[in-house]
């Protein structure tokens with residue numbers, strides 16, 4: 043190390059104080075801590091419900107999920123090519139117990155739902171196999187906070203299906219996997235913000251759309 047000196051008015055040389063350099067290092071270290079810590083904190087912010095958030099009634103707005111819990115084609119290199127002749131089917135045989143549209147807020151220990159239900163609920167018993175509604179590629183399979191255990195499938199042309207509240211440990215597919223219409227992807231559960239066992243099916247074409255008309259146009263009556 044070089045020890046710098048500086049002259050005083052009487053000509054004697056004294057060492058240059060090193061404190062300023064230490065202070066600069068200290069502030070650099072603080073900056074590093076901020077740069078590393080802040081994104082980590084942002085990444086752990088709790089995820090709201092089943093459509094929870096600030097959406098106004100009547101607005102089909104996605105909940106504020108983290109990108110990894112909400113993976114779409116764009117985020118996962120999608121470009122799945124869907125066969126126009128491939129079938130579309132019901133994910134479960136049970137009837138719809140809660141339609142797409144405005145809905146009272148549902149809360150449990152995990153959180154609360156939104157005032158707008160952006161999917162359809164099927165009242166299936168826990169353990170019922172959930173079938174992929176059409177061929178596609180899995181873009182997410184894991185826990186999505188208040189949406190519970192969840193699978194997302196990219197069907198190409200920007201169409202995705204999302205299956206929520208599956209049973210813990212029942213996810214039967216992994217990201218990147220190709221599925222057919224009818225592939226058992228998970229089992230019905232009651233994870234996340236729920237009042238009981240059911241499947242929440244959402245269809246997203248950039249924004250959530252009503253699965254009823256979407257599937258009706260493809261020969262499936264819910």
Ligand SMILES: [Zn+2]
Nearest residue numbers: 161162163242
């Ligand atoms: Zn639902």
